[in-house]
Amino acid sequence: MNFNAINILEKFSQFNEQWSPRIIAETNGQLVKLAKIEGEFVWHAHEEEDELFLVVKGNLTLKFRDGEVHLSEGELYVVPKGVEHFPIAHGECWVLLVEPKGTKHTGEVDFEGTVPEEAQPWI
């Protein structure tokens, strides 16, 4: 057991790569991840997993087939499992994610930006 606080901004300072999640904590089979994102991602859904987005810096729009939500710093949203979503960041956005181990960040969609979880490093 370690007694080190996990400082979110310090963790963000350790990487610059976009759309490439880093893992900072695990709780009850859920991973807490950080990602820097900018621009558009890809339409996808996670069939079995809810996905929590918390914006730490910047702005994020989550488009859905029947609506959208806008997140600013200090705002969170849970995308329910099975719901297709399309993240768009206007400028660089720093986001904290909570999702179960094994969740593919592009859902069942395999595209050039897919980073397998085993390639998502702990920092």
Added chain:
Amino acid sequence: MNFNAINILEKFSQFNEQWSPRIIAETNGQLVKLAKIEGEFVWHAHEEEDELFLVVKGNLTLKFRDGEVHLSEGELYVVPKGVEHFPIAHGECWVLLVEPKGTKHTGEVDFEGTVPEEAQPWI
């Protein structure tokens, strides 16, 4: 499905009661809760649940039987299941918690400050 962002500070502005968690979101069977705490709580453990603490405002010390961790704003820590802990807030501290549904916030310890989950309101 709603398309409303959950603004953490706005949610904190809705209550002043200390040591009385409010629920703001659910994801994969985990509840995201907010609490305002000050002073000492009670030694307790959650036998089956990890508990994530994220300090939104103020400072929090988590004492353990064999060490302690200090959390400032923007810092988080996961207390592993089964580990006794004793939260101490120096001044009022605003904390975001992630824990499974059904977690008792005082663990197996029943004391005057225990708030049963069914009495923890959604806001």
